[in-house]
Amino acid sequence: MRHTISVLVENKFGVLSRVSGLFSGRGYNIESLSVGETIDPNVSVMTIVTSGDDWIIEQITKQLNKLIDVIKVVDMTELDHVEREMVLIKVAPRSEDKAEVLRLAEIFRGRVVDSSPKTYTIEMTGDEKKIAAIVELLRPMGIKEFVRTGKIAIAREGIKKA
Amino acid sequence: MKISGAEIFIECLKKEGVKHIFGYPGGVVLNIFDALHDEKDLQLILTRHEQGAVHAADGYARASGKAGVVLVTSGPGATNTVTGIATASMDSIPLVVFSGQVPTLLIGNDAFQEADIVGITRPCTKYNYLVKDVQDLARIIKEAFYIATTGRPGPVLIDLPKDVTSGKAEFVWPESVSMATYKPTYEGNRYMINQAAHMLAKAKKPVIVAGGGVIASGASKELKELAEYADVPVTMTLMGLGCFPGSHRLSLGMPGMHGTYYANRAIQESDLLVAVGMRFDDRVTGKISAFAPNAKIVHIDIDPTSIRKNVRVDVPIVGDVKRVLSVMNKVLKEEVKDQWQEVRKAWTKQIDAWRKERPLTYDRTTDTIKPQYVVEKIYELTKGDAIIATEVGQNQMWASQFYRYDKPRTLLSSGGLGTMGYGMPAAIGAQFAFPNKLVIDIAGDGSIQMNIQELATAVLNKLPIKVAILNNRYLGMVRQWQELFFQERYAHTKLDETVPDFVKIAEAYNAVGLRATKKSEVEPVLKEAFSIKRPVMMDFVVDWREKVYPMVPAGAAIDEMLFAEDEKKSEKKLKAVK
Numbered sequence: 001m002r003h004t005i006s007v008l009v010e011n012k013f014g015v016l017s018r019v020s021g022l023f024s025g026r027g028y029n030i031e032s033l034s035v036g037e038t039i040d041p042n043v044s045v046m047t048i049v050t051s052g053d054d055w056i057i058e059q060i061t062k063q064l065n066k067l068i069d070v071i072k073v074v075d076m077t078e079l080d081h082v083e084r085e086m087v088l089i090k091v092a093p094r095s096e097d098k099a100e101v102l103r104l105a106e107i108f109r110g111r112v113v114d115s116s117p118k119t120y121t122i123e124m125t126g127d128e129k130k131i132a133a134i135v136e137l138l139r140p141m142g143i144k145e146f147v148r149t150g151k152i153a154i155a156r157e158g159i160k161k162a
Numbered sequence: 163m164k165i166s167g168a169e170i171f172i173e174c175l176k177k178e179g180v181k182h183i184f185g186y187p188g189g190v191v192l193n194i195f196d197a198l199h200d201e202k203d204l205q206l207i208l209t210r211h212e213q214g215a216v217h218a219a220d221g222y223a224r225a226s227g228k229a230g231v232v233l234v235t236s237g238p239g240a241t242n243t244v245t246g247i248a249t250a251s252m253d254s255i256p257l258v259v260f261s262g263q264v265p266t267l268l269i270g271n272d273a274f275q276e277a278d279i280v281g282i283t284r285p286c287t288k289y290n291y292l293v294k295d296v297q298d299l300a301r302i303i304k305e306a307f308y309i310a311t312t313g314r315p316g317p318v319l320i321d322l323p324k325d326v327t328s329g330k331a332e333f334v335w336p337e338s339v340s341m342a343t344y345k346p347t348y349e350g351n352r353y354m355i356n357q358a359a360h361m362l363a364k365a366k367k368p369v370i371v372a373g374g375g376v377i378a379s380g381a382s383k384e385l386k387e388l389a390e391y392a393d394v395p396v397t398m399t400l401m402g403l404g405c406f407p408g409s410h411r412l413s414l415g416m417p418g419m420h421g422t423y424y425a426n427r428a429i430q431e432s433d434l435l436v437a438v439g440m441r442f443d444d445r446v447t448g449k450i451s452a453f454a455p456n457a458k459i460v461h462i463d464i465d466p467t468s469i470r471k472n473v474r475v476d477v478p479i480v481g482d483v484k485r486v487l488s489v490m491n492k493v494l495k496e497e498v499k500d501q502w503q504e505v506r507k508a509w510t511k512q513i514d515a516w517r518k519e520r521p522l523t524y525d526r527t528t529d530t531i532k533p534q535y536v537v538e539k540i541y542e543l544t545k546g547d548a549i550i551a552t553e554v555g556q557n558q559m560w561a562s563q564f565y566r567y568d569k570p571r572t573l574l575s576s577g578g579l580g581t582m583g584y585g586m587p588a589a590i591g592a593q594f595a596f597p598n599k600l601v602i603d604i605a606g607d608g609s610i611q612m613n614i615q616e617l618a619t620a621v622l623n624k625l626p627i628k629v630a631i632l633n634n635r636y637l638g639m640v641r642q643w644q645e646l647f648f649q650e651r652y653a654h655t656k657l658d659e660t661v662p663d664f665v666k667i668a669e670a671y672n673a674v675g676l677r678a679t680k681k682s683e684v685e686p687v688l689k690e691a692f693s694i695k696r697p698v699m700m701d702f703v704v705d706w707r708e709k710v711y712p713m714v715p716a717g718a719a720i721d722e723m724l725f726a727e728d729e730k731k732s733e734k735k736l737k738a739v740k
Contacts, residue, residue, distance in 0.1 A: 062467040
């Protein structure tokens, strides 16, 4: 099963390598990874999406906790949480599809952040399903480039799954 | 007053109570070596290879319980430590390894003798540091010793750029360490301990499996108390040998691939396994799905990642073994009223029957030297009062089977990584920790050649270590596998004519060399060696055909054992396993 794990770490050199080495050294896969500073500049948060059975996920969280630079590990999948990812999609539609591309961007609350005679670049945030949906709809129009940030996640306050 | 990084290094080690550093000089660590030159309280022991330095520090740590300290130069000096560090890491041995590094401004420039040792050792250290500012040096050294020796111990590496050891700073020694992100769990969960105690009291067929964690935690007394009070047989993993007296009536010896018949049978038949400070290595469990099929498992370990890593666990207890066992003993004595003596009678009887059915044995009738005989004689002559180091392979297994370790820290052996060439430098380290103890390396003719240069270290320092080479002219353990599983095709395991004359080697290094080629010569050679207060290398020319039995083929359940006495029958079994 797929898990989104949030890891608070000390913001210093080598930490990312320790975390990624933990995965690679054991043959576990990282599906996506995003890293950024928290409000406290000494602390970063890594959001890691990985998959495995319960045994593997248990090992991953334990091993992460064991790393000396790791402050806290939260398996978001066990909590009610919000997940977001940002994508930038460069579309090169035929002239007759241009209006449709803009309409889709609007429906998905995306924004056109760059346009050229032949392309639009759309910025959009959302969860996995929403991104998958717009990708499917834009694909026939001609996606030229596609980049995504990797997931970030935050727990909802007050409501925990039993 | 400001002092140099090299001087801060020395002050820190003194504060940590370090007496011995094992090392090897080189360009970028000259500042430190120069500062050490006039130092009276800190002895630098020059080995002949950096790997030897790390194994020596490791042997020192295993024998004494204190962190071993290493100092080497950058580049090749640092990379040569990797095998030693990985050895210590796998066996949870506290080491602090200092490597020199090129000046900070040159890092990343492919400078002369530059290696990214922090990157290289990241997966085989508990933690590592690159010191970028001399102001941080004292704090980092303090933290390094703290991390190495607390929780589940392990090696820590500190990389010291040349400008850090020459740079100056005020020496401020932090009296204590507080790391928000590193807080090992020492106290076990009381509810879990209670539950384990009650399960133990009710169990009809319990077995304790004790590992190196018992030694690391200093919990031998508590373990013995538990075993005796609750009347539970104890089997010890290779790393655990000595944590419970091997000659005790409740001792089952070692389990696993070359474990005793009775230890393996007891595990397989047990209804409760209490695993203490061990991590269910594949050499212990054999085929996981067939391991202890009827047992509930209580697992006590300070490292949560060890629990439920390889086997299912019914009662996990994260904590320091010593503290957990003392609480468990208290609970058993004060709260548990069950009378287990009656329900266990059948179990004790069964185990005794297994002991009689298949004791550890070998052919004692030959005139050729059986390697097991040498180990048995060493045990007999030392009365078990020695520190034994081993190399890796058959020598290691015979040393585990035919010598009984009654005290912790008397067996030094590379268990997890299985590092050939470990034994002699480890014996050297142990001899520094205990100058008056008899320290013996039980070696093979293959392994000993991997760090034979350290004989010079022993001679130079007048260390009376003894090396007993079980010389079978083969890489014996691999040859054994080839005989059993590869139709006797001895690919690259026959050393024969190329095995050097170990007596001459010993003499060339100005040590003493002795040789025995007949059984009747074994005892006189050992007696002579033990009477000489210098390094002695003994060459025991043993029967090359001898194999380590019992043996569980890789991938088989641990009760599917092969025995010496029915090699013919084994062939059938082997086919079945394949």
